[in-house]
Amino acid sequence: MKIVVTGGAGFIGSNLIQALAEIPSVGEIVAVDDLSTGSLDNLLDLPVRLLTGTILDPDLLDEAVRGATSVVHLGALGSVPRSIDNPVGSHHANATGTLMVLEAARRHGVAQTILASSSSIYGANPTLPRRENLRPMPLSPYAVSKLATEAYANAYAACYGMSVLPFRFFNVFGPRQAADHAYAAVVPRFVSAALAGRPLQVHGDGTQTRDFTYVGSVTSVITDAILRGVSAPDTVNLAFGARISLLGMITELEGVLNRRLEVVFGAPRAGDVRDSQADCERLRELFPTVAATSFEDGLRETVDWFSRNRVSVTQVPVARAHRV
The missing domain is CATH 3.40.50.720 (NAD(P)-binding Rossmann-like Domain)
Structure with a gap:
């Protein structure tokens, strides 16, 4: 082929x-x-x-x-x-x-x-x-x-x-995902910033949800x-019907890294969807044997790749407001 x-x-x-x-x-x-x-x-x-x-x-x-x-x-x-x-x-x-x-x-x-x-x-x-x-x-x-x-x-x-x-x-994420430009997706931005010891920059209040797919x-x-x-x-x-908030994702990342992370909040971005979750019934009908990697396992693989490659992310100024 x-x-x-x-x-x-x-x-x-x-x-x-x-x-x-x-x-x-x-x-x-x-x-x-x-x-x-x-x-x-x-x-x-x-x-x-x-x-x-x-x-x-x-x-x-x-x-x-x-x-x-x-x-x-x-x-x-x-x-x-x-x-x-x-x-x-x-x-x-x-x-x-x-x-x-x-x-x-x-x-x-x-x-x-x-x-x-x-x-x-x-x-x-x-x-x-x-x-x-x-x-x-x-x-x-x-x-x-x-x-x-x-x-x-x-x-x-x-x-x-x-x-x-x-x-x-x-919201696909994983190894090789770019973190070094202003339009980088949220997972590589957060992972790269966390590994570099920088604050994680959240657009909005962090309660927006995504169906992250490894x-x-x-x-x-x-x-x-x-x-x-x-x-x-x-x-x-x-996608496989999982749903996690950005704050929940940060908590998972803290668990993977075994330390607390600093978070700052800025204004929501134009065009962003508030919540996302897939119905995967049609996918399961067509691909009944495919098993999804859990978000936690995928995040660990992603962190491991970034740790070995040390990709940095461009900083985008936001108003600082620490998470409580």
């Missing part, structure tokens, strides 16, 4: 490539990445062919996708705040980029295209847990661009008979989907 991973030098992409490299039936892995948010370091010692460039380039996609069994489309400009700062860039990378990848897969008759959407599309919808058939109420350009990703996947399945599998990711659980589902040729024209939540 030849597998193409867009965004392959990124956090999830490189972890997926590592998992694919352990499967004997996978003969070739091609990564496509423009390295705007991914890193060559993520691919060190992995048996992958890297094509450096944008997914908006049809010639590059033709070279990558030709002869592929499956395409896993993870390439995107992530981050809600980044999309608020640059909505047009977010749209081009995420919505138009998805269209270009689907067109390439259609041109070359790829048997399976797996795509990454985001739980952010639920947005202001207050219903928990989040079922896939809930009304999307996106609060950011990023969420809108990911909703377009799903819509294009569904349309290509309907119009061209393509085998697609769109997933909604929920990257190893995500790659297990995707590799299983590739091996069994799973498709689903309707979007599938890729």
Whole structure:
């Protein structure tokens, strides 16, 4: 099998490539990445062919996708705040980029295209847990661009008979996740700050909740989907129904590190979802044997990786207010 991973030098992409490299039936892995948010370091010692460039380039996609069994489309400009700062860039990378990848897969008759959407599309919808058939109420350009990703996947399945599998990711975390930029996700920001002895910066009061999903659980589902040729024209939540507040996450991190951490609070961020939790019934139906890594075990693995790699995070000024 030849597998193409867009965004392959990124956090999830490189972890997926590592998992694919352990499967004997996978003969070739091609990564496509423009390295705007991914890193060559993520691919060190992995048996992958890297094509450096944008997914908006049809010639590059033709070279990558030709002869592929499956395409896993993870390439995107992530981050809600980044999309608020640059909505047009977010749209081009995420919505138009998805269209270009689907067109390439259609041109070359790829048997399976797996795509990454985001739980952010639920947005202001207050219903928990989040079922896939809930009304999307996106609060950011990023969420809108990911909703377009799903819509294009569904349309290509309907119009061209393509085998697609769109997933909604929920706050994926783990090794290789970047912490050294202003748009870093909360888990790497907190872990990096804690290891460096800096205060943990919380936007809002910390009671907002997330369904954190360890990257190893995500790659297990995707590799299983590739091996069994799973498709689903309707979007599938890729999370396991856990729900923890940011303050609860900090408590878990204190347990892993066996020490108290200083926390400071700032204003909530525009576009952030208040609460998130996946309904995983559809996921369990499609992938009944996949076991999720617990948040605590995943956090320990993440802390261990950061401890060995000592990644630092860019500081973002906030008003100081100590947790009690």
